[in-house]
Amino acid sequence: MVKIIYKDFEGTVREVDAKVGETVMETAIKNGIPGIDADCGGACACATCHVYVDASFMEKVGTPEDMEQSMLDFAENVTETSRLSCQIPVSEDLEGLTVTTPEAQH
Amino acid sequence: MDLSSAKQIVVIGGGQAGAQAVFSLRQGGYDGAITLVGDEPAPPYQRPPLSKAFLKGEMPEERLYFKPAAWYQDNGVELMLGVSATRIDRSARQVHLSHDAVLDYDALILATGSRPRALPLPGADLDGVHELRSLADVERLAPQTIAGRSIVIVGAGYIGLEAAAVARQLGMDVTVLEMAPRVLARVTSPVMSDFYEKQHRAQGVDIRCGAGLAALKGDNGAVTAAQLVDGSEIKADLVLIGIGILPNEELAAEAGIACENGILVDRDARTNDPHVFACGDCARRPLVHYGRIGRLESVHNAIEQGKLAAAAILGKPRPPEDTPWFWSDQYDLKLQIAGLSQDYDELVVRGDPEARKFATFYLKSGALIAVDAVNSPPEFLASKKLIAAGAKVAPERLSDTSISMKEIAATAV
Ligand SMILES: Cc1cc2nc3c(=O)[nH]c(=O)nc-3n(C[C@H](O)[C@H](O)[C@H](O)COP(=O)(O)OP(=O)(O)OC[C@H]3O[C@@H](n4cnc5c(N)ncnc54)[C@H](O)[C@@H]3O)c2cc1C
Ligand code: FES
Numbered sequence: 356m357v358k359i360i361y362k363d364f365e366g367t368v369r370e371v372d373a374k375v376g377e378t379v380m381e382t383a384i385k386n387g388i389p390g391i392d393a394d395c396g397g398a399c400a401c402a403t404c405h406v407y408v409d410a411s412f413m414e415k416v417g418t419p420e421d422m423e424q425s426m427l428d429f430a431e432n433v434t435e436t437s438r439l440s441c442q443i444p445v446s447e448d449l450e451g452l453t454v455t456t457p458e459a460q461h
Numbered sequence: 462m463d464l465s466s467a468k469q470i471v472v473i474g475g476g477q478a479g480a481q482a483v484f485s486l487r488q489g490g491y492d493g494a495i496t497l498v499g500d501e502p503a504p505p506y507q508r509p510p511l512s513k514a515f516l517k518g519e520m521p522e523e524r525l526y527f528k529p530a531a532w533y534q535d536n537g538v539e540l541m542l543g544v545s546a547t548r549i550d551r552s553a554r555q556v557h558l559s560h561d562a563v564l565d566y567d568a569l570i571l572a573t574g575s576r577p578r579a580l581p582l583p584g585a586d587l588d589g590v591h592e593l594r595s596l597a598d599v600e601r602l603a604p605q606t607i608a609g610r611s612i613v614i615v616g617a618g619y620i621g622l623e624a625a626a627v628a629r630q631l632g633m634d635v636t637v638l639e640m641a642p643r644v645l646a647r648v649t650s651p652v653m654s655d656f657y658e659k660q661h662r663a664q665g666v667d668i669r670c671g672a673g674l675a676a677l678k679g680d681n682g683a684v685t686a687a688q689l690v691d692g693s694e695i696k697a698d699l700v701l702i703g704i705g706i707l708p709n710e711e712l713a714a715e716a717g718i719a720c721e722n723g724i725l726v727d728r729d730a731r732t733n734d735p736h737v738f739a740c741g742d743c744a745r746r747p748l749v750h751y752g753r754i755g756r757l758e759s760v761h762n763a764i765e766q767g768k769l770a771a772a773a774i775l776g777k778p779r780p781p782e783d784t785p786w787f788w789s790d791q792y793d794l795k796l797q798i799a800g801l802s803q804d805y806d807e808l809v810v811r812g813d814p815e816a817r818k819f820a821t822f823y824l825k826s827g828a829l830i831a832v833d834a835v836n837s838p839p840e841f842l843a844s845k846k847l848i849a850a851g852a853k854v855a856p857e858r859l860s861d862t863s864i865s866m867k868e869i870a871a872t873a874v
Contacts (some may be wrong), residue, residue, distance in 0.1 A: 357671055377524065387536075389488070394764055396507045400788035400797055402842065422795060422838065429842040429866070 357450050364458040373445040379454060380404040380441035390456030397441035399423055402430040403460060404440045405431045409453035415450070416443050432457050463737035465776035467567035468493040468504075471556055473546045475499025475596045477760055478741025479572030480527050481767025487536050489775045495538045496564055498503045498556070500545035503596050504530045511624040511759060515631065518603065525596065537848050549716035551734055568736055568774045571724060572767070573709035575742035575758065580615060580702045584677025589684035590700045593620055605699050608632030613687045613697040615674060617644035619623060621703035622657060626791040629664050634668040634711065636695050638687065643670050647705075652821050653833050656814045659792070664792060678688070685866045705863065708743045708756060723756035728782065729773035738773065740766030744760050749782050750848060751801060751830070784848040793817075797841035799833030800848040810857045811840060820844075827853040829873075839866040847873050 356372040359382055363369075375384040383391040383404075384415060392403035399422050408416055410446065413436060423442045427433050470486060472479045475497050482495055495838040499505065506525035514520040523529075533540045541558070548557040549569065556564045577592040579585060591602045606612070612628050614621045617639035637644070643654035644661075661668050673690035679699055686694040719725045719733045723745030730738045730746070741763035744805045745756045761783070768780045789796040794817060805823035812819030820840035823831040829853055832844035843866040847854060853871040858864055 381524065384527065387528075387530070387532070394761060395788060396509060396760070398509065398513075398790065398795075400795065401863055404840075422836070425838040426842070429839045446784075 356389060356448060357445050357452075359445065359449070360451065360453040362453060362455040363390050364456065364461065373449075375445055377445055378425060379406065379445060379449075380439075383440065383450050388404040388456070390460045391440060392460055393441060395441075397426070399426060399439060399442060402426045402439060405430050405433075405457055405460065406432060406438060406440045406454040407419075407436045407457065408438050408443075409455075410436055412449065412452050415448050431459055463776055464736065464774045466569045467491075467774060469564075469566050470495050470568045470774065471564050471566040472497045472570040472572060473556065474572035474574055474709075474743070475501065475505040475540070475542070475841065476572060476574045476741065477505075477763035478574070478743075478767045479697065479738065480505035480572065481764045482572060482738075482740060482771050483533075483773035484527075485768045486775065487538070489777060491771075491775055492537075496541060497533070497538055498541045498544050498546050498558065498564070500543065500559075501595060501597070502543045504528070504533070504540060506544065507595060507760070509788075510593070511596070512593055512620050513627065516599055516603060516606070516624065516627045518592075521594070527831075546712060549712060549718075549737075551716050551718075551737070554736060564732070565738070568738065570770050570774075571713055571732075571737065571739040572741050572763075573712060573743045575706035575708050577702065578705045578707055580674075580677075580704065582674060582676050584679055584684065585702070587677055587679040587684040587700075588682050589679075589698065590677060590702065591854075592702050593624060594706075602701070603835050604632060604732075606631050609675060610698040611636070611696050612699040613638060613695055614701045614703060615687070616704035617641075617668070617670070618647065618703055618705065619645070620740060621701070622661065623789060623791055624701055624703065625661060625666050626664070629661075629666055630792070633661070633699075634667075634696075635665070635801060636669065636687075636697075637661070638672040638674055638689075638695075639668070639670045640673065641670065643839045644668060649798075649833055650805075650808055650821060650823070652808065652810060652814075656835070659836055660792065660794065660817075706742065706758060710743055713737075713739065713743075717740055725754075726766075728769070729779060730770040731773060738770040740770050748801065750784060750851070755801070757785055759785065761786045770811070784845045793836075795836055796840065797834045798832065799834075799841055799845040800829070802831035802833070805830060807856060809856045811860050812862055822854075822856075824854070824856065829854050842866070843870040846870065 395401035611634040724739035802823040834841035
């Protein structure tokens, strides 16, 4: 189990145990974290699982693939730390990962 | 009618729409009883991977589930799995179940989905003839998808073509039979059909359009070949039927709820009985961006209508009705579709299909009504908004790839 921390736009913090191999999106959905809709179920087709990754984890989560980057280029309120959470698999390396959900998804 | 004092809500059908209705009711603060009746043994799960990663064996079953089974218990949702609703008694406000139990309701949500259309030809019941709708279907089919064996797929819709791509990637000999003169004929334009035919052929799939299937032939009860009307035969160790779906509306129709190729609902997903709602594949709904009614078969539609029904029951403002959208994954091609292209009067291609990254836009009287975007998220995301806004876009700008979609979106009227 790996600890993942979800913050919403109002600053409410929710900490959950994630399974290695599932994605940051799946972990959120299974734990009822608000602010991640994930309409396409992780197919990288909807951009409703957008999160801001804590700057200190940017390197560890890696860089988005072309499809994801291209979705992000067009999603709303995107910043340098934006990622689609369905494209981030949980690994031991991500212990303590903090992501913030955008206001628009609430 | 105000149902906000409802104490007992029953949802029939534990698919995408039924599950969403349950999630939205709890999220919306409803704390009364919820019973979710589903005739499949598994907790609610997503279907799209059934013809994609899950069929390919790249995804464990639990990852299909929307929530772990414990979630329902923790959130006071009674899950009745493997149980079907057999009759609705509207005057008593009761649902009768397959094991002779009866549930009372203040509000009832029908989310019964759809079922594959059966092949009306001899041999359809032979062993080795499959359909692809449920987890159980994949459990039967997947062990048979073995490299070197042959599969004939009847029907070139999205599910048939996705299955063809997977079977090919697994090393099977794949033939696709389509009665219409082109693949995807019911859902998209000739430009897209032509593109997908070429892609599948390049991967080694034998695509036969205008093919009249006469019968499936078997030996000892197991399918061996597909026979065409001209008498020729195609070897088949396996056959997959993907010729469309029918809405599960009988339960509603038998209870006197208005149906017409789908359970008829209003913008709040309410049927002609104010206590009864219907959402997802089984419902025929107003399509507000198109000024008509229609039945959609997509995840987005199921989610949206599940939310609409929950909001209406709780007396909350109606959630937004977005542009209908859909996606399909075949090989490394991600197709994202926004809008409904029926009745377009102008078609514009942006980009080069040869590059496997392009979009086809559909306009009607100058307004953008739909897009098919292949490996092109900006075209998809921008169009989704433009369509919702009923925007007019100049065709020569759409086809000009030197103008970005951001610019096009910013200047559309
Ligand atoms: C293989 C496949 C791939 C797909 N791919 C995509 C895709 O890529 N993108 C996309 O947008 N859409 C896709 N779809 C479509 C999408 O999955 C459906 O539109 C969606 O599942 C509809 O949700 P629903 O809840 O209305 O119906 P369903 O998900 O079919 O759920 C209905 C449930 O109700 C049950 N039920 C029916 N009658 C009763 C009864 N009397 N009592 C109890 N239970 C009952 C059914 O058994 C079923 O479990 C795909 C569908 C399939 C089959
Ligand atoms: S869940 Fe749809 S893009 Fe991530």
